[in-house]
Amino acid sequence: MAIRLKIPKPASGARGRKGLLPRDPIVRAALLAFLSVSLLLAGFFSYFYVKYDRIIEQRFRGPVFTNSAKIFAGPRVVRVGSEFTIRDIAAELRRAGYGEKDGESMLGSYRVHAGSIEVLPGPESYHSPEPATISVADGRVSTISSRSAGDLAAYELEPQLVTSLFDAEQRSKRSLVKYDDIPKVMVDAVIAIEDRRFFQHSGVNFLRLAEAAWVDFTRQRHQQGGSTITMQLSRAFFLTPEKTLKRKLIEMLIAVQLEQKFSKQQILEFYANRVDLGQRGSFTISGFAEGARSYFNKDLKDITLPEAALLAGLIQAPSFLSPYRHPERAQERRNTVIESMVETRAITREQADKAKAAPLKLAPPNVEASDAPYFVDMVRDTVISKLNEREMNEQSYRIYTALDPELQRAAAQAVETGIKLVDDQVTKMRTKKVKIGKNKYETTVAPGPQAQVALVAMDPHTGEIKALVGGRNYGTSQLNHALAKRPTGSIFKPFVYAAAMNTALDGSTAVLTPASTVPDQPSTFSYGDQIYEPRNYKEEYHGDVTLRYALALSLNNATVKVAEEVGYDKVADLAKAAGIATVKATPAMALGAYDATPVDMTAAYTSFANGGVRLSPVLVNSVRNAQGDVVMNFGTDKKQVLDPRVAYIMTNMMEGVMNFGTAFPVRARGFNAPAAGKTGSSHDGWFAGYTSNLLCIVWVGYDDYSDLRLSGAQTAAPIWAEFMKKAVTLPQYADARAFNQPEGVVDVQLDKVTNRLATPSCPDTYTIAFVAGTEPHDTCDQSGSVQGFFSRIFGANSEKPLPPPAAGGNPQGTAGVQSEGDPAKKKKSFFGKIADAFKGDSASHDKNTPPPSKTEDSGAKPQ
Secondary structure, eight states: OOOOOOOOOOOGGGTTOOSSSOSOHHHHHHHHHHHHHHHHHHHHHHHHHHHHHHHHHHHTSSOSSOOSEEEEOOOOEEETTSBOOHHHHHHHHHHHTOBSSTTSOSSEEEEEETTEEEEEEOTTSSSOSOOEEEEEETTEEEEEEETTTEEESEEEOOOOEEEEEOSSSOEEEEOOOOGGGSOHHHHHHHHHHHOTTTTTSSSOOHHHHHHHHHHHHHHTSOOOOOOOHHHHHHHHHHOOSOOOHHHHHHHHHHHHHHHHHSOHHHHHHHHHHHOEEEEETTEEEESHHHHHHHHHSSOGGGOOHHHHHHHHHHTSOTTTTOTTTOHHHHHHHHHHHHHHHHHTTSSOHHHHHHHHHSOOOOOOOOOGGGGOHHHHHHHHHHHHTTSOHHHHHHTTOEEEEOOOHHHHHHHHHHHHHHHHHHHHHHHHHHEEEEEEETTEEEEEEOOOOOOEEEEEEEOTTTOBEEEEEOSSOTTTOOOOGGGOOEEOGGGGHHHHHHHHHGGGTSOOSSOOOTTOEEEESOOOEEETTEEEOOOOGGGOOOEEEEHHHHHHTTOHHHHHHHHHHHOHHHHHHHHHHTTOTTOOSSGGGGGTOSEEOHHHHHHHHHHHHTTTEEEOOBOEEEEEOTTSOEEEEOOOOEEEOSOHHHHHHHHHHHHHHHHHSTTHHHHHTTOOSSOEEEEEESSSEEEEEEOSSOEEEEEEEOTTOOOOOSOHHHHHHHHHHHHHHHHTTSTTTOOOOOOOOOTTEEEEEEETTTOSBOOTTOOOEEEEEEETTOSOOSBTTSOSOOOOHHHHHHOOOOOSOOOOOOSSOOOTTTTTOBOSSOGGGOOBOHHHHHHHHTTTOOTTSOTTSOOSOOOOOOOOOBO
8 A cells, every 4th residue: 555645845935045044144144253253262262271271280280389499587596594485485486387296397396394395396497306495484594405415505496487589579478378277267257258159159150240240330430359269369370460351251261270170178278378468578478377477476376356357358458458557447347357257157246246346456567677678689699699599499498597587677676767867867957948028938948869778787706697777668779778889988997097006016117006196187198199188077176186086086187197107008908808899098098988888897897896807798507408408508708807906906996986986976875885886977977886796887878979968976876876775685685795805905094194104193094905015104203205106206205295085174284374365265275275175085984974076077088
């Protein structure tokens, strides 16, 4: 049986239709456009997906945050008898990375007992793994003992991290934490304010993005962000902060890939260690652990609800919300985070109200210079000149420096305080009253450069630079003024007088001592075809003066005369041996006309402070690998520049500068420890000084080389005084003793009138140090001439007594002579003027009495 099927015929309008695309050209064009865009988007997506998949794989293949060299400060020394508590030592060890339990940290651990703390260095410690027990009683260290060495006098704690270096430009401070170490209150705060659906979405919260886009559109400005925590992490690791549609799409793509590769806990751990929380000086505060340390000076695990809310709030705009600069903004943002935590039911309303009522409790703000940015730059230059920078970073080398963090903070505070005093003096000089009409005046302040500053502090017996400030603000200027060459001014003069003291030992025909005399009067000095005419400050001259007094009052003409008599070449040779390489044997050299850096001059002054041995500066002690093995050790270069006896004589003379000379303002500012020093003025202000255990030099001046028009006593000395006052309160520098007198030096009492040996008949005396064998032998009551400096050289005899350095009274038969006429206009005799000039020139003079004259350095130049 056959079956017929009837196939319907197409409608007449459809018979002529051919192909898959519609006949309508508009529809066809739209379809082609859609297909093209789809293919383009698919290609775009595929290209960037593959590209960033490789980038992510490469970025997270190795350690995420540890591939950088780290710079550490010098170890803090705990000594028997020093002021410490168990809590202080434990906090110091925690900051260094020690754990409270064995095996918690490869650096080491500690155990707290009743009245003592046991320190257990680990395999990666800076020290050998020899444990020690530190006992404390009544706030002081009573004993220190180790298992093998027994009782110890001192013990070095683990060095503190200063910074991690990634490259020449970037610097950050980061303390790494694991997810399990992040307290729940911190996680809750971040989730509440940054990404409430973090644990639900797959990297992108499309609802939040749409909401943010709608708010921005309706209000015509960017007001809300729609980025999830994963998207923020994508941007931080892989993208620039530019705001474009392309970047946002790539950010979403990377976020999805990160969610596919890592767990939510891993992503939050990356975020907790990477997020930026502001600036500390010139360093970026990276991560919540470093944020807790920087803002609250505590471990992350110990933070409270208000503190966690503040850190979480800073993520949005760390600079704008800085609690130090904008506390009201920071507190308002913190309270917003707390309210968000209530909304997410992380805390109760009662907890929120209590937290919102809490004030901002912040650690003291760190001054820019307290983080030693200029010092860090110098350390980097030092190590990369000897080691490969890439290898150093990739293998996480540890760079152990000589920096003392406490002393660095003292330096930063002294500079901040002192430079304000300089600014005030400069402003006062530039302020003028200008007449603009009848009985009308206008006060104007002339424009001009801003004074810059440098401070270098060194251990004079090791050469270690313990603190360094290279400028008033690293963020404004990275020029390190501690390395800038400037005319040294009168801090060079001690090298002139040291060359003079050397005549006692080098076989010179004319032996000069601190009691030798030299004329201080207007003089012209010839050198080759040049004429040099130095002038004293305010054109004040003192006639014949002792060398000790000429240095104390920084008398220019007398100093050049000493250099001429000793020999310019001998002075130059001594200065070069001390490391002042640019000097030339000219009269101008004697007044510090040639350049040196503050670091150069600090090293040069170790020749005086270290028994005649010059030490090269030490920034870095050791470079080690991540396991603590030594890669390279560094040390100082030693050079005997002066005989120890001459070095002590110079220290004794510079004590006079401090106690009754141009450096007396240091004493007036309350620094009373035994110290020696010298002021200096050229275009700039200088001060160089030292105690038995700390040497410091301060420089103040303008970058454009213009004249500061202020002396070193007015500018650099106050900064030095403030720094040293803080330094001697620290346990490691508190033991500033009288300078140790070497064998071969004798102290002699001289009569102030004749500069001869004192006897009971000449009770007005002062004590002065001599190289044994060069002290005077004639007594004050013997007849005969005073054989001073020039009488010995030229064989001349003089019956006139030398002017006394007494604080009161005049030399007999000299001071009372006056010209006839009006008593108010009567003039003192020549010796009367000298007597006035010498008031106070005595080692036994009360150091709290102001110096007799403001005589300082003048900038005389060769003609």
